[in-house]
Amino acid sequence: MGKKKTLVVKKTLNPVYNEILRYKIEKQILRTQKLNLSVWHRDSFKRNSFLGEVELDLGTWDWDNKQNTQLKWYPLKRKTAPVALEAENRGEMKLALQYVPEPLPGKKLPTTGEVHIWVKECIDLPLLRGSHLNSFVKCTILPDTSRKSRQKTRAVGKTTDPVFNHTMVYDGFRPEDLTEACVELTVWDHYKLTNQLLGGLRIGFGTGKSYGTEVDWMDSTSEEVALWEKMVKSPNTWIEATLPLRMLLIAKISK
Numbered sequence: 176m177g178k179k180k181t182l183v184v185k186k187t188l189n190p191v192y193n194e195i196l197r198y199k200i201e202k203q204i205l206r207t208q209k210l211n212l213s214v215w216h217r218d219s220f221k222r223n224s225f226l227g228e229v230e231l232d233l234g235t236w237d238w239d240n241k242q243n244t245q246l247k248w249y250p251l252k253r254k255t256a257p258v259a260l261e262a263e264n265r266g267e268m269k270l271a272l273q274y275v276p277e278p279l280p281g282k283k284l285p286t287t288g289e290v291h292i293w294v295k296e297c298i299d300l301p302l303l304r305g306s307h308l309n310s311f312v313k314c315t316i317l318p319d320t321s322r323k324s325r326q327k328t329r330a331v332g333k334t335t336d337p338v339f340n341h342t343m344v345y346d347g348f349r350p351e352d353l354t355e356a357c358v359e360l361t362v363w364d365h366y367k368l369t370n371q372l373l374g375g376l377r378i379g380f381g382t383g384k385s386y387g388t389e390v391d392w393m394d395s396t397s398e399e400v401a402l403w404e405k406m407v408k409s410p411n412t413w414i415e416a417t418l419p420l421r422m423l424l425i426a427k428i429s430k
Contacts, residue, residue: 178424183217199369204303208233214251227251265374265420266300266335268312268360271413272378272406274353277346289346290316290358290406293413294328296338297362297420300373309365310337310373316345317357317377317392318385330365353407355385357393362420374420378403391424 179198184190200208213228229249237243276288294312302308311330324345331337348356357379363370380403381395395403398418405414 178422180424200371201366201369204366204371206234207303227253264301265422266362267298267417267419268362268376269295269298269415269417270360271295271415272358272402273413274348274406274410276350276410286349287346288348288350288410289344290348290353290356291413292343292345292358292360294339294341294343294360296336296340298336298417300335300337300362300364300420302335303364303371303373307366308333308335308337311363311365312339312341313361313363314343315359317359317379318355318390353403354380354382357385357395358403359392359423361423372422375423376418376420377423378418380404396421 179196181192181194181196184192210231210233211228212230214226215223216226217223228251230252271293273291273293274288275291277286292314294314297310297312300308300310309330309332312328314326315324326343328339328341331339357377359375359377361375362373364373376399377392377395378399379393379395381393381400383389383393385393398416402414402416402418
């Protein structure tokens with residue numbers, strides 16, 4: 176359903192957060208999910224270290240028990256499953272990327288160019304509502320989170336293997352921008368008035384920084400980095416890959 180997090184509380188072994196994290200979700204879908212709460216330590220270099228987690232099966236939760244509306248303590252436990260398992264359960268996306276330099280007339284060196292993103296299809300997407308699925312793909316080029324930078328495919332219904340065959344084009348890229356930007360592709364299930372996140376990709380160099388600033392979203396996996404590197408090294412060539420989808424903490428869209 177997506178990740179949310181609290182603010183960082185410093186210099187104490189007994190942190191108090193007093194925050195409410197809200198999700199908009201149909202009850203029938205909620206009963207098919209697991210709630211995972213994990214605690215992390217962030218050091219002075221903004222690196223995160225896992226401290227422990229609590230996982231609750233919402234399918235077996237007694238929603239009618241009034242005692243469950245009261246605060247309750249749970250012991251933190253070690254991570255119960257490898258991180259890779261989460262990505263495997265989210266399905267895959269088949270796509271291709273191409274960088275198209277755009278030289279000025281009479282000049283050999285390119286000034287700005289375009290990044291082309293060809294979303295071909297997804298494979299084995301998870302079902303959140305029984306046998307129903309109505310999926311589409313959103314794309315944002317980070318660090319630009321403005322609404323005008325967001326593009327999306329049409330929705331494809333009644334299949335866990337949707338074929339989109341949709342190309343998105345972003346312009347204004349200087350060669351040096353390619354080391355700072357990140358393509359965020361997310362797959363969503365549209366149901367009534369809500370969209371539920373199924374999984375996504377972040378394709379970039381995964382350096383943890385953008386234009387000198389440390390950012391959470393520059394967290395590409397080795398496979399995602401490999402695709403971006405091949406695209407940068409092979410301009411005017413479609414570079415194809417099939418990548419596992421994973422859960423992402425989505426950047427807020429600005430106006």
